[in-house]
Amino acid sequence: MKDIMGLIYTGxxxxxxxxxxxxxxxxxxxxxxxxxxxxxxxxxxxxxxxxNIGVITQKNYHSLMDHLGGEKEWDxxxxxxxxxxxPPFLTRENVGLYPGLLDALRSNNNFFVRSKQEIVVLSNxxxxxxxxxxxxxxxxxxxxxxxxxxxxxxPTMKRDEYGTYLQLDKSGNVTDMEVQPTHPxxxxxxxxxLVARRELIKDLVDKAVSHxxxxxxxxxxxxxxxxxxxxxxxxxxxxKCWMIDSVQSYFKFNMDILDPKMRKGIxxxxxxxxxxxxxxxxxxxxxEATTINSLVADGCLVDGTVENxxxxxxxxxAAGAHVKNCIIMQDAQVHEGAYIENCILDKQAVIKRNxxxxxxxxxxxxxxxxxxx
Amino acid sequence: MLRKxxxxxxxxxxxxxxxxxxxxxxxxxxxxxxxxxxxxIDFPLSxxxxxxxxxxxxxxxxxxxxxxxxxxxxxxxxxxxxNGGVFVLPPYQKGKSGEWYRGTANxxxxxxxxxxxxxxxxxxxxxxxxxxxxDYNAMLNYHIRHGADATIAVREVPWDEASRFGIMNxxxxxxxxxxxxxxxxxxxxKASMGVYIFTWSKLRQYLENDEGDKKSNNDFGKNIxxxxxxxxxxxxxxxxxxxxxxxxxxxxxxxxxxxxLETPMPIDMHDKRWRIYAKNPGMAPxxxxxGATVHDTLITEGCEVYGNVNHxxxxxxxxxxxxxxxxxxxxMPGSVIKRGAVVQRAxxxxxxxxxxxxxxxxxxxxxxxxxxxMTVPAGKHIPAGDQVDENYEFDK
Numbered sequence: 214m215k216d217i218m219g220l221i222y223t224g225x226x227x228x229x230x231x232x233x234x235x236x237x238x239x240x241x242x243x244x245x246x247x248x249x250x251x252x253x254x255x256x257x258x259x260x261x262x263x264x265n266i267g268v269i270t271q272k273n274y275h276s277l278m279d280h281l282g283g284e285k286e287w288d289x290x291x292x293x294x295x296x297x298x299x300p301p302f303l304t305r306e307n308v309g310l311y312p313g314l315l316d317a318l319r320s321n322n323n324f325f326v327r328s329k330q331e332i333v334v335l336s337n338x339x340x341x342x343x344x345x346x347x348x349x350x351x352x353x354x355x356x357x358x359x360x361x362x363x364x365x366x367x368p369t370m371k372r373d374e375y376g377t378y379l380q381l382d383k384s385g386n387v388t389d390m391e392v393q394p395t396h397p398x399x400x401x402x403x404x405x406x407l408v409a410r411r412e413l414i415k416d417l418v419d420k421a422v423s424h425x426x427x428x429x430x431x432x433x434x435x436x437x438x439x440x441x442x443x444x445x446x447x448x449x450x451x452x453k454c455w456m457i458d459s460v461q462s463y464f465k466f467n468m469d470i471l472d473p474k475m476r477k478g479i480x481x482x483x484x485x486x487x488x489x490x491x492x493x494x495x496x497x498x499x500x501e502a503t504t505i506n507s508l509v510a511d512g513c514l515v516d517g518t519v520e521n522x523x524x525x526x527x528x529x530x531a532a533g534a535h536v537k538n539c540i541i542m543q544d545a546q547v548h549e550g551a552y553i554e555n556c557i558l559d560k561q562a563v564i565k566r567n568x569x570x571x572x573x574x575x576x577x578x579x580x581x582x583x584x585x586x
Numbered sequence: 587m588l589r590k591x592x593x594x595x596x597x598x599x600x601x602x603x604x605x606x607x608x609x610x611x612x613x614x615x616x617x618x619x620x621x622x623x624x625x626x627i628d629f630p631l632s633x634x635x636x637x638x639x640x641x642x643x644x645x646x647x648x649x650x651x652x653x654x655x656x657x658x659x660x661x662x663x664x665x666x667x668x669n670g671g672v673f674v675l676p677p678y679q680k681g682k683s684g685e686w687y688r689g690t691a692n693x694x695x696x697x698x699x700x701x702x703x704x705x706x707x708x709x710x711x712x713x714x715x716x717x718x719x720x721d722y723n724a725m726l727n728y729h730i731r732h733g734a735d736a737t738i739a740v741r742e743v744p745w746d747e748a749s750r751f752g753i754m755n756x757x758x759x760x761x762x763x764x765x766x767x768x769x770x771x772x773x774x775x776k777a778s779m780g781v782y783i784f785t786w787s788k789l790r791q792y793l794e795n796d797e798g799d800k801k802s803n804n805d806f807g808k809n810i811x812x813x814x815x816x817x818x819x820x821x822x823x824x825x826x827x828x829x830x831x832x833x834x835x836x837x838x839x840x841x842x843x844x845x846x847l848e849t850p851m852p853i854d855m856h857d858k859r860w861r862i863y864a865k866n867p868g869m870a871p872x873x874x875x876x877g878a879t880v881h882d883t884l885i886t887e888g889c890e891v892y893g894n895v896n897h898x899x900x901x902x903x904x905x906x907x908x909x910x911x912x913x914x915x916x917x918m919p920g921s922v923i924k925r926g927a928v929v930q931r932a933x934x935x936x937x938x939x940x941x942x943x944x945x946x947x948x949x950x951x952x953x954x955x956x957x958x959x960m961t962v963p964a965g966k967h968i969p970a971g972d973q974v975d976e977n978y979e980f981d982k
Contacts, residue, residue: 246871247887285661286868473873473890480870490866494855495622495886495899504880510871511623511886523871 217350218294218330218411219258220321221251222314223338224271229459232581233559234273239457240338241276243542243560245470245479246510246523248488249280250457253341253479255296256486258334259287261346265294267324268338269317274300280489287487299324313427318418325415333414337405340370341466342454343479343486352448353408359443360413360434362387363406365450370402372458377403377430379447387438387445392431403430404450453478464557464577467523467540471506493526501532517547525560534564538574556580589669591704593726593783595639596694597630599714600647600687605835608957608973609935614646616714617653618839619918619936621846621855622899623886624864625656626833629719630712631663631672632862637722639710641670643700645693647686650676662865675700689804695793701786709789711782711806717842718830719853719860725824726783735788735819736811738762739781741826751777752807754823762821765811776823779830782806788819829853836973840933840953843899843916847882867902867919877908893923901936910940915947921956924964931970932956938974941966 223241227234233242240251251268258266266289270277278298281287289296299321301311311317318325318335325333332353334346344363353361364379371378378399380389391398417433426432437443453475455466469475480486493512498504503518512527517534527544530536534547537554541547545558548566555572559582564570568586572578580586603615610618616627627644634642642665646653653674659665660672675697677686687693694701694711701709708729710722720739729737740754748769755764755774766772792810796802802809815821829852831842845852855862869888874880879894888903893910901919906912910923913930920937923929927940931954932947938956940946941964947954952971956962966980 248870471873473875476870476873485868486870487868490868492861492863492866495884496872498880498883498885500882502881504874504878506874506876508871508873509885519874525871 216330217261217263217332217334218328219255219263219266220318220324220333220335221254221266221268221338222317222336223251223268223274223277224311224314224317225337225339225458227458230457230463231460232579233460233463233557236582237273237276238270238338240268241274241280242457242463243525244341244457244463244467246508246525247491248486249276250341251277251281251338252486252488253343254336254338255281255287257342257344257346257484259289259487260484261334261350263334263346264289265297265328265330267297267299267321267328269299269321271301271311271317274298286489297324314429315418315422315427315432318414318429319422322415322418325411328411330411333409333411335407335409335414339457340404340454341457341479342404342450342452343481343484344450344452345484349406349448349450350408356385356446357444358408358446360407360409360437360445362434362445362447363404363408363450364401364447365404365454366400367402367454368400370404370454370456371397371400372456373397375458377405377434379403381447385446385448387447390430390435390438392428392435401447401449403447404454407434460557460577460579461575464540468521468538471508471521471523491526496524499532502530517549538577540577559584562586588703591641591670591706593639593708593710593722594701594704594706595630595634595642595710595712595722596697596701597627597642597644597712597714598690598693599627599644599650599653600693601715602648603715603834606839607836608955608960608975609836609839609933610649611975612649612652612958614649614653614714615834616644617656618833619901620717620833620839621843622884622901623867624862626717627653627657627714628663628862628864629717630714631657631665632860633718633720633722634710634712635663635665635863636860637720637724637726639722640665640667641704641706642672643675643697644672644714645675645687645697647677647693650674656865658865663863670704673700689802689809690806691793691796691802691810692804694789695797695804698790698793706786709784709786711780711784713780715780715834716830716832717853718826719828719857719862720781720826721860722781722783725781728824729783729785729822732760732822733820734783734822735785736814736821737783737824738811738821739779739826740776740823741779741830742775743777745772745775748772748775748777754778756823760823760825762815762823765815767807776825778807779826780807781826782811783824788814836933836953836955840916840931844897844914846884846899847897869902872900875908878906893925907942913949918958927962932968935960938962944968 378391378397379401496513499516505520510526516532517530520537522539529546531549533549545562550567553570562580563585599616603610665672833839872889875892885900892908893906907925909926915932924942926943930947934956935958939961946968948970955973957975
């Protein structure tokens, strides 16, 4: 497994995540009480033995750089390889915002050339799952494929007008693809993770970009499948996965993992999820605290009622405050007598005494970073 | 060529801590878990980091494996640097001879070569026995200002307890004029904290002389300090008033943990200006289920609570099953309290298991202890003050 490199692209469309992604990429979104979306993917790669991982960033990459910069937490701090943040290249051709994945890859050609590994696992960064990527690579090698795509049959991963869907034959070879169809016709959802030889990807990207093309799925993969000019097959990921592309799907992931069974699928002892450490005290529960079905991170002070919620590090819930179905990020506070339901509080947000905020279940209220209500 | 350091710290972590019974049967005292996510050694190490002391020798001897693994390369305390850092120093063979550490002073004597690498002006001697936050740099400045040969940190203890300690009698300028070990009629209530700063050239001299004395115990308190005093060297007392808790007995370890549940906390662990660093277990935030009750308690990452927890401390990855009850107890990492079990006034050490319906400890009385990795079978009773180890006989 030492001959594999990872390359993560973090420039997904995040408009439907509203204020949550004003200052950060989807990959840097805080989830599950102390993690960021990208932690699951980077950890999967590290657990599969990859030691050279590049993260291509687009805009608002400060949070991501700050989070991943301390390579030690992921064991990616060695002399050889490591975790490389690849900010956007401003050149004559590229004004900073990559029109597509191909442009992002082409701009980072240097990284491809400098890397020594034979195989690359290329991935998007807005899906949360915990996969045995080494098994994916094994399948790719065993079947002598040119490119292997990771896919899921999970129906919650389908989206109208978005995503790539695969038609497969009995051996797993891809016989057709739909890219961003109005309604997906196939049940196999491509998870935006592929395995191929590094040199092959480099050449394909070169050729496509020099012909004015931008989309990996449409211009490269689909063409290879239609031309039958390469062996493209697919490997099924059988576990649970979540696409984070809207406030609702972000909310749903966090609420889903309140279920211990769901958590076991994501937090596995044999495949730990690494993240940046903050050296907090354990959480402190007061005499009047009532906590029901909730995840609470270190450093929290819980004196009120917390129900079906996730409290990130350092959150303070005062006595007499009541939070229900909420996601409350780092250092936010809910003061005495306040009641909030179906809310997402970004970092350091404050809900003052006796305030009431009830969001509709299907459309949680987002309170931005540092906002005081 | 290593660069010169002003001050090198030497942390004595070799003792057995035998009064901690089953807790230290296989683990050195400084590696004992404390406060929900720490180990005792986190306090002197973090104090060093926060005081700007970046070169620390940790002298190990007794059962060092877990301690060594915990310290690793020193990353959690920012001590994994290229010039300096934390070093584990076990006894070693020198040519044809080599021996165990014979006493606290002998341990330092055997590591003169380590210290000399950094050519320090001063050496700070610490131990891994107490919970406290202290700025060693302030103590060092005090030592330098007084032109001292040795500075001994002291703390005022209640007069009726003074006879249990090494007591320093000082003059009006804090110069130590007399040192009495456990005096029957104490003349002062300033107790030695076992934290010393020496001017290295002086200390080295006394260590070498002491080594030549066959009758010596090779101990700082019994030999080095009294010898320096007798020779009228400049010894001064440095007063420390902060929280300082000895965790050398089961009772005191339990009390020190319970202290963290006081409001306000007698040692401010939330103070970001003086953080206590620790190796983080890296687990998900803990989970409190519907039907569980948690009051007046500290819980850290990885725990799953389905039962009732009151006035307790749960370390990483602890599981409290439905119907289980934990009261005034310290539950160390990885332990499981099963359905219907009741744990009160107890310490359950790392990876301990309390079986379904078992009772550990009582509402009053001495602290019961379930040793590391031990299992209390279903339905059994462990009375107050009992310690469960491999040889324990479970009756009722």
